[in-house]
């Protein structure tokens with residue numbers, strides 16, 4: 488064989504090995520129960536010897552770990568269960584008008600360290616707010632166990648972002664526009680760690696579609712509605728967040744439900760978030776804007792007419808906006824997050840009835856409303872998941 492051919496063959500083999508390492512890692516991460524080396528071979532179509540060799544390399548590199556063997560196997564010799572490793576992690580950051588969050592998530596989906604800070608950053612200055620987030624991130628990173636490597640960082644922002652340029656173009660409720668957060672955060676972060684920007688609702692939706700890095704959640708097709716100070720949204724089809732042509736899809740909070748309605752911070756009128764956003768709902772119920780959604784529920788349960796009317800107004804506005812999305816996109820499920828998730832039990836019956844009337848296909852498949860989990864900062868987790876997806880796609884660079 489000529490030298491050139493040998494070099495080419497070597498390159499092909501190393502590319503093949505790299506892609507097989509990724510396949511084995513993703514197979515273990517995707518499994519509901521920890522698989523054995525034999526399970527990995529069966530699921531990937533590799534020989535047992537090849538699968539075992541690749542697993543060993545990933546275990547040695549800390550991307551996979553071996554669990555305890557089952558002492559009482561149902562049949563045959565027990566295989567060693569394989570888990571995603573805990574030595575590679577990502578930093579997820581989130582800025583919302585009512586919350587700052589920093590969280591470190593490992594490849595197994597465990598939170599290694601986190602800090603959440605409630606506050607009111609409506610109409611805030613970007614510089615000091617991001618510096619505050621940087622200090623939060625530095626504190627969190629100082630709490631990460633030794634030996635854990637950071638694969639990267641992500642930053643969730645409540646507005647439209649240009650991820651390629653790393654610029655937040657506009658976040659109506661923060662009152663920010665044309666902000667480049669990386670430069671402000673850099674002094675607080677390890678050298679070379681540049682957060683990837685993403686939209687808050689897109690990243691929060693990711694935690695419903697992907698319950699741990701590489702593991703699919705219970706829903707593949709859904710609309711996620713993020714109840715924050717405003718209302719964000721993300722469309723997820725076949726487990727993937729729909730980006731749209733520029734990455735700006737899903738802004739259901741700025742769907743107009745009544746052109747004669749109140750002015751919105753975005754410049755339009757009668758947007759969904761003017762009825763279902765947290766501040767709007769609380770104001771309509773005669774509550775201060777730092778009141779919790781549970782106070783609203785208590786007041787409504789006690790027969791307070793303003794609380795009841797506020798919830799009715801939010802439900803009617805949601806029905807109009809959501810029916811539009813469901814009719815256009817053929818989506819069976821809406822997942823409510825943030826304060827809307829906390830109000831879901833009260834909103835669900837009337838909202839599902841309204842959608843059954845407004846969605847053309849409801850006769851054959853009634854739209855369902857579900858509540859997201861209780862996590863106050865799902866977009867911080869989503870930002871970390873987004874970063875760890877890069878490790879799952881190409882793990883070779885992360886092997887020791």
Ligand SMILES: [Zn+2]
Pocket residue numbers: 740741751752753754755756758
């Ligand atoms: Zn608006």
